[in-house]
Amino acid sequence: MDKYTVAAIFRGIADVLEIKGENPFRIRAYQRAAQNIESLTEDLSDLMARGELERVPGIGKDLARKIAEILTTGRLRYYEELKKEVPPGLVELLAVPGVGPRTARLLYDQMNVTSIDELERLAREGRLRGLPGIKAKTEENILRGIALVRQGTARRPLGLVLPLVEYVVAYLQERAPVERISPAGSVRRRCETVGDVDILVVSSAPERVMEIFTTMPLVREVMARGGTRASVRTTDGLQVDVRVVERESFGAALCYFTGSKAHNIRIRELAVRKGLKINEYGVFRSDERLAGREEEEVYAAVGLPWIPPELREDRGEIEAAQAGRLPRLVERSDLKGDLHVHSRYSDGSGTLEDIAARARQLGLEWVAVCDHSRSLKVAGGLEVEELLVKLRAVREFNERSPDVKLLCGAEVDIDGRGGLDYSDEILAQLDLVVASIHSGFKQGEAALTARTIAAMENPYVDLIGHPTGRLFGEREAYPLDLTAVLDAAARTGTALEINAYPKRLDLNDVYSRAAAQKGVLLGIGSDAHLVDQMDYLALGLDVARRGWLTARDLLNTMTYAELRSWLSARRARAAR
Ligand code: DGT
Ligand code: CA
Ligand code: CA
Ligand code: ZN
Secondary structure, eight states: OTHHHHHHHHHHHHHHHHHTTOOHHHHHHHHHHHHHHHTOOSOHHHHHHTTOGGGSTTOOHHHHHHHHHHHHHSSOHHHHHHHTTSOHHHHHHTTSTTOOHHHHHHHHHHHOOOSHHHHHHHHHTTOSBTBTTOOHHHHHHHHHHHHHHHHHHHSEEHHHHHHHHHHHHHHHHHHSOOSEEEEEHHHHHTOSEESSEEEEEEOSOHHHHHHHHHTOTTEEEEEEEOSSEEEEEETTSOEEEEEEOOGGGHHHHHHHHHOOHHHHHHHHHHHHHTTOEEETTEEEETTEEEEOSSHHHHHHHTTOOOOOGGGTTTSSHHHHHHTTOOOOBOOGGGOOEEEEEOOTTTTOOOOHHHHHHHHHHTTOSEEEEEEEBTTOGGGTOBOHHHHHHHHHHHHHHHHHOSSOEEEEEEEEEBOTTSOBSSOHHHHTTSSEEEEEOOSOGGGOHHHHHHHHHHHHHSTTOOEESSTTOOBTTTBOOOOOOHHHHHHHHHHHTOEEEEEOOTTTOBSOHHHHHHHHHTTOOEEEEOOBSSGGGGGGHHHHHHHHHHTTOBGGGBGGGSOHHHHHHHHHHHHHHHHO
């Protein structure tokens, strides 16, 4: 998992080059390389051993050599030298939109500004104006930029945080004397956005854990460090807290720090009624410790079965647990297919073979290959003739492939009035049809609701893609009458997508649960554009579990044969 170290160093290089006013193409090259490296699923060291680093997009001879140096020595001399050329505080200022390298340099040289906090204070007090090129208006822009940075770094989408959590956990496991380790907090509950990362550890040598954690290459700043607890900020600004707890308290601490706070409060009330006290150290009757090593013991002390972290939001899970009616949440091993993958036929990068190979690695039995339809020109939407070529190619592929089967699908645009981008005659030939809205978001609730329902009323539409259109950090969900949409889905038997692309997670947990309660089927689609992104299926699973879904609520748990018969029943109804 050294890819994050390499990516962090490359990003650092890009920042320094930017301050130095170097060639923008060189800067961009480092940034792009960092991004590509991060999304690799293959181990960098393996690639290096096979001499294949240069096969990663954006990596040439020079960068391959630098990666090799980082992988073998843990550092990069070029970067160490380069860093000496600029003051460290300067790099932080660049994160503020509107503060470019020239302004950052100016602020540093003339005002000694080395942090965003200082910059904010000076701008507030009106002390920047008067510097060359800085007016009252510029100060306002800087303050607005700072607010954006704070907002953007305040909560991040789960999918962008999880790889880093896995990295930190693996890093500590490999290097520190770790007996037990687990993420806690919103990460463990799989909330769709994460404020900060909480990690709990049991160790015989807490100081060692602190030392190793606070000196990780991706640590930018150690915010607090004690004997058993430390907080750091990573190079891209995320806060990570690590706590070392006693072996006997691990379960109690895990309960406490997993939260949610609302869930914890309910559990503690139950304890009080039994004359018990629960805190992060254990379960106590006066001073006697009754339990604490395992979470199960803590729940058992208040007469409950263990509750999956995804449900711990005080949304009825405690009542369900008391009644013995906790849902049997869908699990990764239940998933047999992915409903939404783009291929090279539109804007994806994988061939049919690549997609099937990845599916095989992920233990999937089928994949619906859904490329964009013809009006979505920017995304390489398929003309009818191209679609027919693809259809033949998928049929031929399936004849060759004994295990993984592909479905020839399409992600068909819903137009401004609820019409579809292909005729019914064409749709009827496809194995599976996803219909999505990609334009006209400003139409208002009534029109958007009507468009969505009109698409569901087309008997060839099997699934509505990313039903609310939200994109974290870019676009709010568009206004929809969700009750009407869910009712129409139930009436027409149309499934709704849980789009698992990290910026989407759409439908979300709450709506997925509401849909399932109305008997609507849901389908997870990774919306992968690179085959590596088919891993996003796991994020969709997180949403499904937070939405209380069982295997029976999802299309993804069907075998290929079951899915085909569900689809052909729908087609038969459509033909009537
Ligand atoms: P986040 O970080 O905003 O995404 O959300 P969490 O849930 O990770 O919140 P965080 O990091 O502030 O705290 C982690 C857990 O610790 C939280 O879910 C419950 C527990 N916790 C924190 N503060 C309190 C508190 O004042 N009372 C109780 N009962 N629990 C707390
Ligand atoms: Ca947290
Ligand atoms: Ca925290
Ligand atoms: Zn789409």
